[in-house]
Amino acid sequence: MWRRTEELKPSSPGADAAEPAATTPTFDSPAIPRADAAARFVPAAPVAAAFNPTPATAPDVTAAMNAVSTISAGLKIRGDISGSCHLVIEGETHGKIHLANGRVTVAPSGRVNADIVAPEIVIDGHVQGNLQARDSVRLGPASHVQGSVLTPRIRIEDGAGLRGKVEMARPGHPADSSSGTKSAAVPVDAEVSSKAIAGAPRS
Amino acid sequence: MDWTAKHRQNSTATARAPVKPGPEAAAPTAANMRVSNGLKEFLWLISDNGQGKILDLGAVFQSTVMFFIEKGFRLSTEDLLRSWKEFLHAEEESLRNAAVGDGNARVSQAMLAGKFLDTALQYPEDHFHGVLAWDLFDYLDAELLPRVMERIYTVMRPGGAVLASFHSRAPERFNRYKVVDSQTLELVPTPTLAVHARVFQNREILDIFGKFRSSKTFVGRDQVREALLLK
DSSP, rough: OOHHHHHHHHSSSSHHHHHGGGTTTTTSOSSSSSHHHHHHHOOOHHHHHHTTTEEOOOHHHHHHHHOOOEOOTTTTESEEEEEESSEEEEEEEEOOOOESSSSSETTTTTTOOSSSEEEEEEEEEESSSSSEEEEEEEOOTTTTTEEEEESSSSEOOTOOOEEEEEEEEEEESSSOOOOOHHHHHHHHHHHHHHHHHTSSSOO | OHHHHHHHHHHTTTTTTTTOOOOOOOOGGGGEEEOOHHHHHHHHHHHHHHHEEEOOOOOOHHHHHHHHHHHOOOOOOOOOHHHHHHHHHHHHHHHSSSTTTTTTGGOHHHHHHHHTHHHHHHHHOTOEEEETTTGGGGGGOTTHHHHHHHHHHHHHEEEEEEEEESSSSSSSSEEEEEEEEEEEEEEEEEEOOOOOOOOOOOOHHHHHTTTTSSEEEEETTTTTEEEEOOO
C-alpha cells in the first residue's frame, strides 16, 4: 500500500494541476480523480509498473520498499514511535515503538526501554520491554531481551539472552486458547506466511 | 528472509528434529550429546498438564524453545547464572564508584542475595508446572542457594516437577544445555559464568529440596547426577 501511494504521488503540485488525474491514460475511468483512484486501486507490483511512464526496474522497486529510518548511536529519544517503514535503532529509545509495516532492528549498540510492535523484529542489542511481531522475531547472539515475546515464528541465535516468556501465536489470538499450542501454531504460521507474500515489504 | 522460510519448511518437522540455530553453528557430535533419563521422566510427569508452563533457568536456545512449544507447553526463560553474574558486576561497579567512607559501601553476601532476588525470579505463586535447572544449584553462592530454592518452591504449582543436575566431581568445563529430543541434551561449551561452588552428595541434594514431597535421582556415565523432584 505505502509503495503504491508513493508511485502515484505527483512530482510537484504544479504538475498535478496541469495534468488532471482524469486524463491519466493508465486509469480506465476518466471520472475517477487521482486521489480516489489511489484509494480504490490496490495494485500489486506488476500493476504499479503499468502506470509509470517508464517501467520500474527491480532496483527501483526494492529501493522504495526498503525505506529505512535510523536512530543513530548517541541519539536518545523519549516518546512513542510509529510509522510504516523499516526502523534501525542504534541509539536509545524510551517509548513504545509501533510499526504497521516494516522491520524494527535494534543494532548491537541500540537500547530500547519499551514495548515493540511490528511485523518483523530483529534484536542485536538490549531491549527491556515486550516484543510482539506479526511475522517473526530474531534474537541475535549478542541480544539481551527482558520481556515477553509473542510471535508466530522465532529465531534464537546461540548466545542470545532472554528473560521472559515465549509465546508462539499470532498477536491478538491468545496463545493459551483451549486447543493445544501445536494445533494452533501450525495454521497461524501458514496464515501469516501467505500474508507476508501478498503484501508485507520484505527485504 | 531466508531464516523464516527455512523455519516454515521445517515447522512440521520440528517435533521430530530440532531446528539448527544457524548455518554457522557447529554440528553436534556424539561427544557433546548426553542421554537424559531425567528429562524423559520430567516430560512424563508434566505431560498431563496441557498448555503447562515451564520455567527454564538456563540459557535460551532455539531448539529448547521449539521442543517445548511444539509439545504444547508455554516456556519462560531466565538465565539465572547470567543474571547473577551481571548483578554482581553491577554491584561491583557501584561499590567502586561509591564515595570513600560511605557506610552503604559494605555489603554482605546475604544482602547481595536478597537484593538480587528483589528483581530475579519474579513470578506469581503456584505458576509453573515444571522448572529446568541444569548446572545451576551447585554453582550458586551458599547464601543465594536456599533463597533461590525457596523462591522456586513458591512459584511452582503443587504437583509440579523440578529437573536439576549436579556434578559428582568438579567439572572440567562450563556447559549450557540444549534440549535435542525427549531424552537427549546437547552440551554447549561456554565461557565460565560462575565457579563451581561445591559437590553435593546425594543426601545433601535431597536436603536442599527438603520441602519437596518426592524425589528421584539418576547418575549418568559422565558422573552428572540428575534430580527430579515433585512439589
